[in-house]
Amino acid sequence: MAGIELSSSAFGDHAVIPRHYALEGENVSPPLTWSGVPDGTAELVLLCEDPDAPSGTFVHWVVVGVDPHSTGVEPGSGPPGGRELVNGYGRRGWGGPHPPPGDDAHRYFFRLYALGEPCVLPDAPSAGQVHEAVDEQHLASGTLVGLYQR
Numbered sequence: 001m002a003g004i005e006l007s008s009s010a011f012g013d014h015a016v017i018p019r020h021y022a023l024e025g026e027n028v029s030p031p032l033t034w035s036g037v038p039d040g041t042a043e044l045v046l047l048c049e050d051p052d053a054p055s056g057t058f059v060h061w062v063v064v065g066v067d068p069h070s071t072g073v074e075p076g077s078g079p080p081g082g083r084e085l086v087n088g089y090g091r092r093g094w095g096g097p098h099p100p101p102g103d104d105a106h107r108y109f110f111r112l113y114a115l116g117e118p119c120v121l122p123d124a125p126s127a128g129q130v131h132e133a134v135d136e137q138h139l140a141s142g143t144l145v146g147l148y149q150r
Contacts, residue, residue, distance in 0.1 A: 004036045004142030006112050010075070017108060017146035021075075022096040024150065029061065029094035032079075033072035034112055038139045041068035041114040045134055046079055049127040050097065052106040057127040059088040060095050060108065064119050086124035097148035105149035113138040 010030045011017050019025040037044065044066035050058040067081035078084050078093065087095040099106040113134045121133055134141075 004034050004112050004114060004140050006032065006034045006110060006142035006144045008032050008110075008144060008146070011146050014145050015147065016105070017097055017148045022148060023089075023098035025096065027094070027096045028076040029073070029078075029096075030146075031073065031075045032110065032112075032144070034142060035071060036140065036142070037068055037114050040116055041139055042117050043115050043119065044068055044070070044079070044082075045113045045115060045119050045130070046073075046082065047109075047111045047113070047127065047130050048094075049109050049111075049130075050099070050106050051109065051127075052099070052103070053088075054100060054103075059125070059127050059130070060097065061087060061093070061110075062121070062125055062130055064121060068114065085121060090124070097146075099148060099150055101150045103149065105147040108146045108148060110144040110146065112142045114140040 048061040063082035066079040070080040089095040
């Protein structure tokens with residue numbers, strides 16, 4: 001399966017996410033760029049999740065309907081054409097990292113999926129619901145992992 005290259009100018013893969021993007025900072029969504037979206041992609045779906053959260057995988061950002069011809073997103077913006085769903089904080093859009101103080105660094109998985117048909121999700125999906133909706137039908141995907149600790 002083809003891979004999408006997903007990166008950020010704010011942090012490298014498996015590197016620390018700057019405080020500016022965290023909930024305790026300015027809570028601004030980070031800049032992302034991508035390439036390698038395959039032909040035949042109907043939409044992109046963006047997910048950011050923290051599998052290290054004490055109560056189970058926490059959703060920080062879910063965006064459906066992202067323009068498959070887009071190549072990234074600016075800081076503090078939603079991806080082009082995308083519809084931001086409700087995150088684990090109960091708010092629409094980006095919700096920055098906020099692990100419990102004293103925890104080891106949590107991992108924040110940014111995943112971009114290229115889908116051949118539109119994705120149907122509830123307005124406040126769990127990470128499991130997103131994975132279930134995209135795992136069977138994605139044409140390609142890319143992952144970027146950021147770390148954050150308080």
